[in-house]
Each structure stands twice: as C-alpha cells, then as structure tokens.
Amino acid sequence: xxxxxxxxxxxxxxxxxxxxxxxxxxxxxxxxxxxxxxxxxxxxxxxxxxxxxxxxxxxxxxxxxxxxxxxxxxxxxxxxxxxxxxxxxxxxxxxxxxxxxxxxxxxxxxxxxxxxxxxxxxxxxx
Numbered sequence: 356x357x358x359x360x361x362x363x364x365x366x367x368x369x370x371x372x373x374x375x376x377x378x379x380x381x382x383x384x385x386x387x388x389x390x391x392x393x394x395x396x397x398x399x400x401x402x403x404x405x406x407x408x409x410x411x412x413x414x415x416x417x418x419x420x421x422x423x424x425x426x427x428x429x430x431x432x433x434x435x436x437x438x439x440x441x442x443x444x445x446x447x448x449x450x451x452x453x454x455x456x457x458x459x460x461x462x463x464x465x466x467x468x469x470x471x472x473x474x475x476x477x478x479x480x481x
Contacts, residue, residue, distance in 0.1 A: 357381040357470040359452045364475030371479070372440045377452030377472060379433040388460040389435040390415075390468065391426065393448035393477075403450070404437060405462040415462045419445070442479045449474040 363375040379386065390405030404426040405415045414426055425438040435452065453468035461467030 357454050359472035361452045361472045361475040364477045366478040368480050371442050375437040377435045383433045385456045386454050388455040390453050391437050393450045395448040402463045444479050444481050447479050
C-alpha cells in the first residue's frame with residue numbers, strides 16, 4: 356500500500372511557473388518509478404512526465420511539455436517534483452501523481468501505475 360499526496364497547484368497566468376510536489380508514504384520500497392499525469396474536463400487522462408526510482412534516474416516527457424517541464428526525485432524523502440515553466444492555457448488540468456510497482460516499469464502508460472494521488476488543480480489563464 357502506497358499513499359500519494361500532491362501539492363503546489365494553483366491559478367497562474369500564461370508564461371508563469373509552478374512547482375508540483377508529490378509525497379509518497381507506505382510501502383515505498385516496492386516502487387520502481389513515479390510519474391505525473393493530467394486530465395482536463397472532458398478529456399482523457401494523459402501522460403506528462405515520469406522518472407525511474409531505481410536502475411538509474413531516466414526521465415520521460417510528453418512532447419507537449421518537453422523543454423518546459425522538469426521532473427525530479429528525492430529518494431530519501433520519497434518525493435517527486437514537477438517544475439513547470441512557461442505555462443500555457445493548454446496545461447490547465449488536474450495533475451495526478453502516480454507510482455509504479457512493476458519491475459518492468461512502463462513509464463508513459465497509465466496502465467503501468469498502481470497507485471494514484473487525489474490530484475491538484477493547475478489553472479493557467481490567457
């Protein structure tokens with residue numbers, strides 16, 4: 356059992372920055388990777404960014420956020436962050452933190468994650 360809690364969301368203007376944080380607790384020793392997904396009203400939940408928890412620190416990004424968002428991890432504190440720069444109105448969504456317990460770790464697929472947080476709202480105005 357892993358619990359995930361997101362924080363850092365808010366309302367900003369286009370071009371601004373936000374930093375999201377996800378704190379993990381519970382049986383985190385079984386975590387192989389963590390990622391961020393987002394879901395806008397009426398749309399499917401989509402992949403944003405991910406990072407390996409073991410076997411290196413490889414990162415993965417959706418094309419829509421590459422170059423603007425940066426994912427990082429703090430293993431000692433079981434925390435993963437998402438630095439979001441140059442925010443666009445299209446980034447408006449609820450952002451979810453997720454953890455994978457699969458040794459294979461399919462980083463960019465929603466199906467590759469077992470545990471999910473409740474989400475934090477990010478709203479970017481024009």
